[in-house]
Amino acid sequence: MAFQLLxxxxxxxxxxxxRAFSSASTPIRATLFPGDGIGxxxxxxxxxxxxxxxxPIEWEEHYVGTEIDPxxxxxxxxxxxxxxxxxxxxxxxxxxxxxxxxxxxxxxTLRKELNLYANVRPCYSLPGYKTRYDNxxxxxIRENTEGEYSGLEHQVVRGVVESLKIIxxxxxLRVAEYAFHYAKAHGRERVxxxxxxxxxxxxxxxxxxxxxxxxxxxxxxxxxxxVIDNCCMMLVKNPALFDVLVMPNLYGDIISxxxxxxxxxxxxxxxxxxxxxxxxLAEAVHxxxxxxxxxNLANPTALLLSGVAMLxxxxxxxxxxxxxxxxxxxxxxxxxxxxxLGGSSxxxxxxxxxxxxx
Amino acid sequence: xxxxxxxxxxxxxxxxxxRRIQTRSVTYMHRPGDGxxRAVTLIPGDGIGxxxxxxxxxxxxxxxxxxFFEKFEVHGNxxxxxxxxxxxxxxxxxxxxxxxxxxxxxxxxSLNVQLRKELDLYASLVNCINLPGLRTRHDNxxxxxIRENTEGEYSGLEHEVIPGVVESLKVIxxxxxxRIANYAFEYAYLNNRKKVxxxxxxxxxxxxxxxxxxxxxxxxxxxxxxxxxxIIVDNCCMQLVSKPEQFDVMVTPNLYGNxxxxxxxxxxxxxxxxxxxxxxxxxAVFEQGASAGNVGNDKILEQKTANPVALLMSSAMMLxxxxxxxxxxxxxxxxxxxxxxxKYRTKDLGGTSTTQEIxxxxxxxxx
Numbered sequence: 001m002a003f004q005l006l007x008x009x010x011x012x013x014x015x016x017x018x019r020a021f022s023s024a025s026t027p028i029r030a031t032l033f034p035g036d037g038i039g040x041x042x043x044x045x046x047x048x049x050x051x052x053x054x055x056p057i058e059w060e061e062h063y064v065g066t067e068i069d070p071x072x073x074x075x076x077x078x079x080x081x082x083x084x085x086x087x088x089x090x091x092x093x094x095x096x097x098x099x100x101x102x103x104x105x106x107x108x109t110l111r112k113e114l115n116l117y118a119n120v121r122p123c124y125s126l127p128g129y130k131t132r133y134d135n136x137x138x139x140x141i142r143e144n145t146e147g148e149y150s151g152l153e154h155q156v157v158r159g160v161v162e163s164l165k166i167i168x169x170x171x172x173l174r175v176a177e178y179a180f181h182y183a184k185a186h187g188r189e190r191v192x193x194x195x196x197x198x199x200x201x202x203x204x205x206x207x208x209x210x211x212x213x214x215x216x217x218x219x220x221x222x223x224x225x226x227v228i229d230n231c232c233m234m235l236v237k238n239p240a241l242f243d244v245l246v247m248p249n250l251y252g253d254i255i256s257x258x259x260x261x262x263x264x265x266x267x268x269x270x271x272x273x274x275x276x277x278x279x280x281l282a283e284a285v286h287x288x289x290x291x292x293x294x295x296n297l298a299n300p301t302a303l304l305l306s307g308v309a310m311l312x313x314x315x316x317x318x319x320x321x322x323x324x325x326x327x328x329x330x331x332x333x334x335x336x337x338x339x340x341l342g343g344s345s346x347x348x349x350x351x352x353x354x355x356x357x358x
Numbered sequence: 359x360x361x362x363x364x365x366x367x368x369x370x371x372x373x374x375x376x377r378r379i380q381t382r383s384v385t386y387m388h389r390p391g392d393g394x395x396r397a398v399t400l401i402p403g404d405g406i407g408x409x410x411x412x413x414x415x416x417x418x419x420x421x422x423x424x425x426f427f428e429k430f431e432v433h434g435n436x437x438x439x440x441x442x443x444x445x446x447x448x449x450x451x452x453x454x455x456x457x458x459x460x461x462x463x464x465x466x467x468s469l470n471v472q473l474r475k476e477l478d479l480y481a482s483l484v485n486c487i488n489l490p491g492l493r494t495r496h497d498n499x500x501x502x503x504i505r506e507n508t509e510g511e512y513s514g515l516e517h518e519v520i521p522g523v524v525e526s527l528k529v530i531x532x533x534x535x536x537r538i539a540n541y542a543f544e545y546a547y548l549n550n551r552k553k554v555x556x557x558x559x560x561x562x563x564x565x566x567x568x569x570x571x572x573x574x575x576x577x578x579x580x581x582x583x584x585x586x587x588x589i590i591v592d593n594c595c596m597q598l599v600s601k602p603e604q605f606d607v608m609v610t611p612n613l614y615g616n617x618x619x620x621x622x623x624x625x626x627x628x629x630x631x632x633x634x635x636x637x638x639x640x641x642a643v644f645e646q647g648a649s650a651g652n653v654g655n656d657k658i659l660e661q662k663t664a665n666p667v668a669l670l671m672s673s674a675m676m677l678x679x680x681x682x683x684x685x686x687x688x689x690x691x692x693x694x695x696x697x698x699x700x701k702y703r704t705k706d707l708g709g710t711s712t713t714q715e716i717x718x719x720x721x722x723x724x725x
Binding site: 131132133148149151153154155158159160161162163164165166167168169170196198199200201202203205206228229230232233234235236237250253254255256257258260261262265266 | 460461467468471495496511512514516517518521522523524525526527528529530531532533559562563564565566569591592593595596597598599600613614616617619620621623624625628629648
C-alpha cells in the first residue's frame with residue numbers, strides 16, 4: 001500500500017514537471033512503429049519531413065513480430081515495449097491485428113502494458129478541405145482504461161447478460177488532472193465534462209465529483225458539465241461551442257469519432273495516448289488499408305499530425321508549429337492532394353510539397 | 359382607386375408563397391362512433407413543458423379535434439409518478455407530455471425512465487427528418503431511430519464496491535432485444551421502409567451487444583423484403599455527420615439509442631422540431647422526440663420562445679395513433695406550411711418569434 005502511494009505521488013509529480021528533455025544538441029530518442037499496410041510509406045513520409053525540419057529526434061524503429069512473444073502474450077515483443085518505456089515517446093502507424101486466438105489484441109497490449117490512461121484527439125477543421133463544418137477547434141480527452149470497456153461480462157442465466165461498467169476515483173482523477181493540465185499548457189479556456197449523471201447517478205456522479213475537485217485547483221479555466229445527449233446535439237449544430245472535452249471511456253469513444261467525422265474522417269485525425277510517468281504514444285487511428293499498400297497513394301496527414309501532437313508533448317512547440325503550418329498550407333493550396341482528399345498526388349509528391357512549404 | 363388597390367395588392371402578395379395542397383388519398387372509412395372524443399392524459403411537465411403543451415391544446419381546440427385532455431401536474435423532483443396519473447394513463451391508453459427534468463445526482467431516479475418502465479413502454483421512436491424550408495447542413499435526412507427503452511445501461515443498478523470504486527450494471531436480455539427487433543422490423547414493414555440498421559459495440563462488449571445482435575439477426579430472417587445491416591456505434595456517429603442519407607431505420611439498445619437519436623435530431627434541425635414517442639404493448643406516450651429531460655433554460659421560459667413544433671408534430675403522430683388520420687394530416691400540413699414560409703421561427707431555428715406567434719401562425723394555416 002505504501003508502494004502504491006509512492007508510485008502515485010511520483011507519477012503525479014512527473015506530470016507536474018514534465019521530464020526535462022534534452023536541448024537541441026542531443027537528439028531525443030523516440031520509438032517508431034511503422035505498422036502494416038500503408039504504415040511503412042507514411043512513416044517514411046514522417047521521417048523525411050522531420051528531417052527536413054531539423055527536428056532533434058532519433059527514431060528507433062520496431063516492427064510487429066510474426067510470432068507471439070510469451071512475455072507480452074501478443075505479437076508485440078517485450079523489446080518494443082521496453083523501448084517505449086525507456087524513451088517515453090513513440091509514434092505508431094496503423095496495425096492490423098492478426099486474426100486468431102490465444103493472443104491479446106495489439107492495441108490492448110499497448111494500453112495495458114504502458115498504462116495508457118488518456119486518449120487525446122485534437123480536432124480542428126483543416127482550412128482548404130471543406131466539410132460541412134468550418135469552425136471546429138476542440139480537443140477530446142477520453143479516459144482509456146476503465147468504464148464500460150472493462151470487458152467484464154457474464155451470462156447470468158440463458159438469455160440474460162450483464163456487463164459491468166466500472167468507474168474509480170483514481171482513474172477519473174488521473175484523466176481530469178491531465179485534461180486541466182493540457183488545457184493550461186495549451187492556452188485553452190474551457191473544459192467540459194461530458195456525462196449522463198442524471199441516469200447513472202453513482203458512476204458518472206463519481207466521475208463528475210473528481211472533475212469538480214480538479215477544477216477547483218485551476219480557477220482560471222472555466223469548467224462546465226454537459227449531459228451527453230445535449231452534447232451530441234450541440235456538436236452537430238454548432239461545434240464552436242466546445243473547447244476541451246473530458247469524458248469516460250464509452251462516451252469518449254463515440255464523441256471522439258463523431259468529432260473526427262466533423263473534420264473529415266479518420267484519415268485526417270491525429271491522436272495521442274498518454275501513459276503513467278509521462279509516456280506519450282501518438283498514433284494514426286485509421287486502418288492499414290491493405291488495398292493501397294505499397295502503391296504510393298496513401299495520405300500521411302493523420303500520422304504527420306500525430307507526430308506534431310507528439311512534438312507538442314515534448315515542448316518542441318516551434319517545430320510543431322512549423323510542421324503543422326506546412327501541412328495546413330499544402331492542403332489549403334490544393335495543388336498537391338492525395339486521392340482521399342479529392343486530388344491525384346502521390347504520397348511522395350505530397351511529402352515533397354510539405355517539405356517545400358517548411 | 360389607389361386606396362382600394364393597395365389592400366388588394368397586399369392580399370395578392372401575401373399569398374405568393376405556394377400553399378401546400380393536401381392531396382386526398384382514397385378515404386378512410388370509420389366505424390360508427392369513432393368520432394366520439396377520446397380522452398388523452400396530458401402532463402405539462404417542467405420548464406418549457408407547460409408552454410408547449412399549452413400550444414398543443416390551443417391548436418387542438420382550433421381544429422376541434424375529437425380529443426379532450428385530462429391535465430395533471432407532475433414535476434421532475436417528485437419521488438414517483440402520482441398514482442392518479444398512472445391510473446389515468448392506464449385508462450386512456452394514450453398520453454401526451456412535456457419534459458420532466460431530473461435533478462442531477464440527487465438520488466431521485468428519472469421520472470421519464472420510471473414512466474417507461476412502469477408502463478413497459480419498450481420502444482422509443484424518434485423521426486429525424488428534414489422539414490421542407492428548414493435549411494440544415496445535411497439534406498435527405500429521413501431516419502427513424504427505434505431505441506430499446508427499458509433495460510441496457512439505464513437499469514439503474516449501481517453500487518459502490520469500496521469507497522472510490524463504483525460499478526454500474528448493464529443488463530441485456532434476449533426477451534427485450536427480441537421484442538425491440540420485432541418492433542423495428544414491423545415498423546419498417548408497415549411504413550414501407552427499406553432498410554434496418556442495428557447499432558452496437560459488439561467488438562468490445564461481446565456478450566451483451568452480441569446478444570442484441572443475435573436477436574436482430576433472427577428477426578431479420580423473418581422479413582426477407584427488408585435489408586438488414588449492422589454498424590458499430592462510433593463509426594455510426596461518424597457516418598451520421600458525413601453521410602446521413604445512408605440510414606433508414608435504426609434499431610439500438612438504450613444508451614446508444616439516446617446518443618444516435620440526439621445526433622440524428624441535431625443534423626436534421628434540432629430537438630425543437632423532431633417528433634417522437636414511446637410505445638408499449640398497451641400504452642403510448644408522446645413527447646418531444648429526443649432529449650425528454652431537456653426542458654430549456656430560464657431565458658427561453660421568460661421570453662416564452664420555446665419551440666412548439668416538436669410537440670405539435672408528436673401530437674400529429676398521436677392523432678394518427680388514435681386513428682384520426684385527417685386531423686393528423688391537417689395539423690402536419692399546417693405546421694410544415696409555417697416552417698416553409700419561414701416568417702415565424704423560434705430562436706433555435708434562427709428566428710425571433712415567440713411560442714404564441716407560432717401557434718397563431720399554425721392555427722391560421724389550418725384549412
